Amino acid sequence: MQYQTVLSDVADDAVRAAIGAPLRAYNESQMGGRDYLPLVISVMNEAGEIEGGLWGHTCFGWLYTQLLAAPSEALGQGLGKRLMEEAEAEARARGCIGAWVDTHSFQAPEFYEKLGYQRFAELSDYPPGHSRIFYSKRLDGKAELDAAPRLLQGERLRLRASALSDAETFYPWARDERVMRYMEWPMPQSIAETRAFFRGNAERWREGDCHWMIEDAASGLAYGSLGCRIAGHQADFGYLLAPEAWGRGIATEASALLLEWLRGRPEIERICATTDIDNLSSQRVLERLGLSREGVLRKAKRRPQLGNAARDAAIYGWARE
Structure with a gap:
């Protein structure tokens, strides 16, 4: 039998019924x-x-x-x-x-x-x-x-799962040398790179690699972002803050929202974070969160904004008793 195709911009109910009939019959044979x-x-x-x-x-x-x-x-x-x-x-x-x-x-x-x-x-x-x-x-x-809740609500702050539209807000932070100094990844060279990262967040989330925007709970103003990787019984996390949010306790408060959820999950037995050996402000944040300094990882990380040499990292952790 010879077939031809007919393109139309008219929504004819009879045509829709004819197209759907064989598909509906097959689906019902499989699903009841x-x-x-x-x-x-x-x-x-x-x-x-x-x-x-x-x-x-x-x-x-x-x-x-x-x-x-x-x-x-x-x-x-x-x-x-x-x-x-x-x-x-x-x-x-x-x-x-x-x-x-x-x-x-x-x-x-x-x-x-x-x-x-x-x-x-x-x-x-x-x-x-x-x-x-x-x-x-x-x-x-x-x-x-899902690996984690899409919204973690606090009194002053909230963590909201990031979306593609957040790339426009995030990009200027990722181009700021002060913000990126101790990051393990290089500055994006275009907004397209940042959009590509945010576009992949949904797939990474299903794999336990979660990313939230840190926002003011009342106004929705974005202060930064927070990421967490969940693998089996353990999770690690890190954050990025806009300069205008520094010195206001936002990193501690936002991370505390995440840690409260993680500690409430019995399958999570260990939480850890690393930071550059010279990043004293982040080390103080981790200590305020109740994580213990477990030692120094020698030559553990490369930080592109600080050159190509491998650098020492301080590691902090919490373990369920």
């Missing part, structure tokens, strides 16, 4: 019949008019929230949280094991993170300059597969 059921919660005013709500469905044991909107007058009153909690309760009653949702970087993704959703994918530059972010949450009590 679809248990698709809409899940809709309306928000009505006193006149009975709909001004917002939640639109989604349950299928294959998962809740998907497609639309979530609250009236502008209700912002800050917890209505969005209530809608999500009602939807999750109904999904559990239907036997769902999890929930997922997608949003954009300009639509306050932190809202979902505060509800316990974990970021599992990010589509950069959709639309250009922004990202489409995908979140999931287990409803059956099982742990997410």
Whole structure:
């Protein structure tokens, strides 16, 4: 049989049904019949008019929230949280094991993170300059597969998983000789290099190499970044601060948020960090965090901004008793 292709910009329901029929039949042969059921919660005013709500469905044991909107007058009153909690309760009653949702970087993704959703994918530059972010949450009590929480909240600071859009903020720090003096990696030569690093963060996160932005909890102003590598029973971490954030206790406070989470994970039995032998300010930070100086690693690190010679590094650690 001879086939031809026909390109069109018209969304014909009959054409969609014809294209989807064989695919749907195969999928159902592998996964069983679809248990698709809409899940809709309306928000009505006193006149009975709909001004917002939640639109989604349950299928294959998962809740998907497609639309979530609250009236502008209700912002800050917890209505969005209530809608999500009602939807999750109904999904559990239907036997769902999890929930997922997608949003954009300009639509306050932190809202979902505060509800316990974990970021599992990010589509950069959709639309250009922004990202489409995908979140999931287990409803059956099982742990997410992510290595670490995407948001760690403190009173003054918060750690937020970095996104591609953060590259613009990070790049000037990475080009500052004062900031980069003791770093183990060379200065990026272009913003494209920094974007490439941030673009790979989602994949590295799944491998236990996590990267957060350090932000003011109230304003969202970025002060620097913090990274952590989790490998088996141990984790190591490091941070970078903008010069205007120096001398304000931000490095200690931000690192303490991470260490509190790590120490609360029974599978993590050791936490460590290294710093250049001459970097006395970082050594004081590690001591304030309760890490013990374990010794000096001779010729352990090369720091490109200080030349090519291998340099000694002080190592600090904490071990679970």
